[in-house]
Amino acid sequence: MPAAMPTLLSVNLNKVALLRNQRDIGLPDLAAAARTVLKAGAHGVTVHPRPDERHIRFADVPMLSAIVAEHGGGAEYNIEGYPSEDWLRLVEENRAHQATLVPDPPEAHTSEEGWNLDTEADVLRPIVARLKARGIRVSLFIDPDPAAPAKAAALGADAVEIYTGDYAHGRPLDDYRATGLAAHEAGLRLNAGHDLSLTNLGAFLDAVPWTAEVSIGHAITAEALWMGWDAVVAAYTAICSGPRG
Numbered sequence: 001m002p003a004a005m006p007t008l009l010s011v012n013l014n015k016v017a018l019l020r021n022q023r024d025i026g027l028p029d030l031a032a033a034a035r036t037v038l039k040a041g042a043h044g045v046t047v048h049p050r051p052d053e054r055h056i057r058f059a060d061v062p063m064l065s066a067i068v069a070e071h072g073g074g075a076e077y078n079i080e081g082y083p084s085e086d087w088l089r090l091v092e093e094n095r096a097h098q099a100t101l102v103p104d105p106p107e108a109h110t111s112e113e114g115w116n117l118d119t120e121a122d123v124l125r126p127i128v129a130r131l132k133a134r135g136i137r138v139s140l141f142i143d144p145d146p147a148a149p150a151k152a153a154a155l156g157a158d159a160v161e162i163y164t165g166d167y168a169h170g171r172p173l174d175d176y177r178a179t180g181l182a183a184h185e186a187g188l189r190l191n192a193g194h195d196l197s198l199t200n201l202g203a204f205l206d207a208v209p210w211t212a213e214v215s216i217g218h219a220i221t222a223e224a225l226w227m228g229w230d231a232v233v234a235a236y237t238a239i240c241s242g243p244r245g
């Protein structure tokens with residue numbers, strides 16, 4: 001069993017932006033949300049700017065970059081998305097610490113699968129090199145497939161993010177643990193995300209103790225409506241730093 005390590009929490013602000021976009025009055029204040037979650041103890045902020053700007057708008061990206069930089073203390077900015085030229089420029093121009101490449105088509109309702117690292121290898125390899133040349137950590141969004149981490153490492157990725165949506169809907173943790181171990185053995189940073197929540201995060205981290213970072217947005221935003229941001233971030237960081245069973 002690997003030495004227990006605290007898992008870092010990156011709060012995805014997509015759903016704060018989604019609510020903000022419903023009216024033209026700037027509420028909820030996205031900048032205030034970013035400052036609040038960082039002050040409450042989140043390690044970083046994640047955004048997933050989609051081509052239709054349904055939630056995070058391209059103009060939000062530099063504003064949030066400045067807030068993460070202003071917070072300091074090693075806080076990180078994780079930008080997720082499909083690596084179109086526009087998205088790549090957004091990542092490069094806004095000092096992302098980590099770029100998480102996700103295979104979503106523009107019309108995707110949400111992210112529901114990882115990369116096919118066999119058929120997309122030739123597309124991804126130069127993109128990974130381009131981002132790494134700028135000092136950006138590159139994470140590839142993968143399915144819970146123990147064969148995926150070695151393929152991601154062969155493409156030059158620094159990290160993988162296991163898609164956890166199916167786990168949240170009842171898929172057993174066996175493949176997640178095997179994939180996490182494979183990432184650890186491949187020397188990759190292991191991230192995880194999608195539909196993680198206060199009710200399912202602990203069991204995931206117990207089964208996959210190599211997890212360096214979780215990015216959580218939908219559930220934490222819903223939970224913050226009842227608990228408030230300070231309390232909900234504290235609840236997640238307590239799970240993230242708790243003893244691994």
Ligand SMILES: CC(=O)[C@@H](O)[C@H](O)COP(=O)(O)O
Nearest residue numbers: 014048080102110111193194
């Ligand atoms: C990649 C992933 O699982 C999430 O980060 C994604 O950002 C969710 O996107 P929506 O918030 O648009 O559903």
Ligand SMILES: NCC(=O)COP(=O)(O)O
Nearest residue numbers: 012193194195215217218
């Ligand atoms: N990479 C996962 C993420 O950033 C947030 O996903 P979700 O918690 O909104 O499902």
